[in-house]
Amino acid sequence: MELSSTEIVIRGILPQLTDQKAWISTEWMIPADSALLVMTALRNNPTTQYNMLVCELGVDIDSKLGIVYHLRSTVYQLDCFLRVVFEERNNPTIDSVTELWAGAEFMEREIFDLYGIQFTNHPNLKRLFLEDDFVGFPLRKDFADSINMIQL
Amino acid sequence: MTGKVNKREILVEQNDEYIINMGPQHPSTHGVLRFELSLKGETVQRVVPHCGYIHRGIEKMCEANTYRQIIHLTDRMDYLSAHMNNEALSLCVEKALEIEIPQRAKIIRTILAELSRIGSHQLWWAAFGMDMGALTTFFYGMRDREMILDIFEETCGSRLLHSYICPGGLMHDVHPDFVPRIKEFITYFRNKLPEYDRLLSGNVIFTTRSKGIGKLSYEQAINYGVTGPSGRGSGFSCDVRIHQPYSAYDLVEVNEQLRTEGDVYSRYMLRIDEMWESMRIIEQLIELLPEDGFTAKMKPVLKLPAGSYYQRVETARGELGIYLISDNEKSPARLKFRSPNFSNLFVMDLLSKGHKIADLVAISGSLDLVIPDIDR
Numbered sequence: 001m002e003l004s005s006t007e008i009v010i011r012g013i014l015p016q017l018t019d020q021k022a023w024i025s026t027e028w029m030i031p032a033d034s035a036l037l038v039m040t041a042l043r044n045n046p047t048t049q050y051n052m053l054v055c056e057l058g059v060d061i062d063s064k065l066g067i068v069y070h071l072r073s074t075v076y077q078l079d080c081f082l083r084v085v086f087e088e089r090n091n092p093t094i095d096s097v098t099e100l101w102a103g104a105e106f107m108e109r110e111i112f113d114l115y116g117i118q119f120t121n122h123p124n125l126k127r128l129f130l131e132d133d134f135v136g137f138p139l140r141k142d143f144a145d146s147i148n149m150i151q152l
Numbered sequence: 153m154t155g156k157v158n159k160r161e162i163l164v165e166q167n168d169e170y171i172i173n174m175g176p177q178h179p180s181t182h183g184v185l186r187f188e189l190s191l192k193g194e195t196v197q198r199v200v201p202h203c204g205y206i207h208r209g210i211e212k213m214c215e216a217n218t219y220r221q222i223i224h225l226t227d228r229m230d231y232l233s234a235h236m237n238n239e240a241l242s243l244c245v246e247k248a249l250e251i252e253i254p255q256r257a258k259i260i261r262t263i264l265a266e267l268s269r270i271g272s273h274q275l276w277w278a279a280f281g282m283d284m285g286a287l288t289t290f291f292y293g294m295r296d297r298e299m300i301l302d303i304f305e306e307t308c309g310s311r312l313l314h315s316y317i318c319p320g321g322l323m324h325d326v327h328p329d330f331v332p333r334i335k336e337f338i339t340y341f342r343n344k345l346p347e348y349d350r351l352l353s354g355n356v357i358f359t360t361r362s363k364g365i366g367k368l369s370y371e372q373a374i375n376y377g378v379t380g381p382s383g384r385g386s387g388f389s390c391d392v393r394i395h396q397p398y399s400a401y402d403l404v405e406v407n408e409q410l411r412t413e414g415d416v417y418s419r420y421m422l423r424i425d426e427m428w429e430s431m432r433i434i435e436q437l438i439e440l441l442p443e444d445g446f447t448a449k450m451k452p453v454l455k456l457p458a459g460s461y462y463q464r465v466e467t468a469r470g471e472l473g474i475y476l477i478s479d480n481e482k483s484p485a486r487l488k489f490r491s492p493n494f495s496n497l498f499v500m501d502l503l504s505k506g507h508k509i510a511d512l513v514a515i516s517g518s519l520d521l522v523i524p525d526i527d528r
Contacts, residue, residue: 027460052374055473055490068475070462070490074374074388077395081462103377106498114211129204129527139212 005047006080013038027068027081035069035084036095042071042080043100049075053101056108058115059083060141065092065115086117089140096122114139169197176205180283180513183523187500187512194508199501207527214487219245219319219454222487227313229491230525232272233467235264238317243398244463244474245319248456254445255400257321262400263334263437264307264317265465266430270341271300272468273423273430276520280420281352283517284361289352296344299337306333319454321447331438338431345427353424362417366503366515369414376502377495380470381426382519385419387412392466404436416518423520455482469493469520493525 010028030038042050050071059066066085072078086092096119097104108119109128116137119125127134136143175186184205190198210229214222219241226237239261246253278293301311306327308316316323352358368378373386383390391408393401409425411418456478464473470492477486496519504512 052377054377054471055475055488057475057486057488057490059477059486061477061479061485070473070475074390101377102372102375103495103498106494129207131204138209 005045005076006042006078009041009045009048010038013041027083030082030084032084032086032092032094035082036097038082039069039071039097039100048078048080049073050078050080051075053097053104053107054079056097056104056111058111058117058139060115060139063089063141065089065117065140067094067111067117069097091118092116093118093120095120098122113137116140174512176202181516181523182279182521185497185521185523185526187516189509189512191509196504196507196509196512199504199512201497201500203497203523203527205527206524208524210528211487211489215483215485218482219456219484222484223318224313224315226489227315228524229489229528230467230469230472230493230522231312232275232522233268233469233472234312234314235261235268235317236465236467237472238315239265239399240463240465240467240472240474242317242319243465244461244476245454245456247463248459248461248476248478249319249454251320251448251450253321253448254442256442256445257447258400259403259437259441260322260326260330260446261317263434263441264304264314265399266434266437267300267303267334269468270427270430271297273427274300276423276468277348277352280517280520283513284358286352286355286358289348292344292347292351296341299340303330303333303337306330320450321445325444325446331441334434334438338435341427342431345424345431348424353421359417361511362420362514362518363413363415365416365507365511366518367413367415368499368503370412372499372502373414376499378470378499379495380467380492380520381409381422382419382496383470384409385411385422385518386414390471392464392471396464398463398465400437400440401433403440404433406433416514419518453482455480456484464490467492469522469525470496489528491525491528493521493523497521497526 042048050073052072052074054070054072057068059068064085066083069082071080096108108122111117112125113127113129114137169190172189172191173186174189175181176184186202188200189196210225213225223238226241227234229237274293274297278290281289305311307330308314368386370387373383373388379390387410393406394408407429409422409429411422458478458480461476464471472492473490475488476484479485503515
């Protein structure tokens with residue numbers, strides 16, 4: 001089977017990687033400490049040129065926090081999904097990708113606001129939607145609010 | 153208790169930044185959004201948007217509701233593109249269940265989506281003229297939008313929050329008058345749209361205030377992820393209807409509208425062009441409408457197979473992406489809306505640096521922001 005250009009770039013950095021065929025395109029599981037390295041390569045490599053960050057979303061699946069990056073190359077019309085999973089829930093930390101895509105700044109602020117994931121080297125990491133003295137991170141599955149939440 | 157009063161001299165022409173809040177109740181922010189402006193004289197130095205005034209936690213609510221209930225929540229995000237929001241979630245659920253819906257439902261969905269695109273652009277044109285000081289546009293825009301809302305009311309019983317498109321097709325079949333009334337509207341609006349140009353597009357005051365203001369370059373549009381008419385005004389080809397056709401867009405000829413100047417005027421003209429294009433699409437689709445079948449056979453309770461699904465559609469403001477992660481339950485484990493307005497808002501700082509406060513209103517108007525879509 002011929003390798004896609006995205007796969008070649010990712011395997012160049014992380015040779016031992018496995019992928020999950022669940023999304024429309026292949027979804028790649030990336031370790032948190034090499035996420036910035038992989039995305040820098042994907043953005044700057046002339047064969048991929050992922051120049052747009054469509055979306056960055058936090059997830060809380062199987063009691064593990066994570067981030068999904070959706071990258072798009074407007075040059076080659078490629079879409080690529082990367083997933084980072086954090087082993088610990090107390091203080092998950094990852095490098096910010098604001099330097100690569102300016103649009104990431106506010107997406108990361110939203111993730112910090114609702115999931116409590118810390119981003120290093122972020123220019124202005126504050127809550128985006130909720131007030132600054134809000135306690136807890138509401139989109140985590142273990143968040144409980146007996147007054148304001150819908151219980152079916 | 154003794155205190156000490158420090159005398160401080162305040163001068164107008166000093167070097168300090170002057171901070172002023174615009175909103176959350178300001179009429180030209182089109183909703184509850186607050187801009188924190190740093191001014192020097194009348195020149196804008198920095199714009200910091202503060203969101204969250206209408207944050208309802210829709211994504212959290214989705215995790216506790218069934219797929220049929222979530223349809224009603226998607227209406228409340230970008231309420232001017234309610235049909236497209238419904239369609240996006242319905243397409244995502246149908247993709248997960250691998251259901252093929254009848255051709256008639258697909259075509260009606262696309263017609264309704266294009267009608268709401270026209271309606272949304274009409275309201276935008278009405279409000280944008282008013283932002284720039286031309287009050288008459290509001291009456292023109294509202295007058296013509298009324299016909300679209302009447303069609304919606306006859307079709308699905310509501311004028312703003314429709315919840316008409318649902319997984320499997322449509323809630324119920326359209327009114328028998330649906331086709332004649334759309335034909336009537338197209339004939340009517342083809343004559344009225346040149347009036348828009350005569351009233352505003354060629355106006356000297358308007359063009360002077362909009363040309364060369366708020367320039368967004370092609371690279372910046374991609375870097376910030378600006379989609380929809382705002383991105384296409386900078387030459388960024390991002391129309392999902394072209395790049396990944398869904399529903400009935402592959403049956404008809406769709407021309408992507410592009411302009412390369414990237415200023416307020418180019419975003420303005422692009423939306424006028426889109427209204428022409430939408431009318432052409434509707435005219436082609438009306439001819440193709442088959443006789444029956446408005447919904448596929450669906451189970452009353454929907455359970456999606458475990459996995460993650462993604463679907464994008466083009467709303468009136470840009471690309472709406474749905475990221476759905478299911479764990480084989482009645483409600484999703486995670487549902488994320490990639491809303492176009494969220495990405496479009498944060499170029500405000502970039503666009504308005506160095507311009508006057510009056511231009512700020514023109515710039516935020518030209519991005520066509522709907523605030524509930526940003527906050528969700």
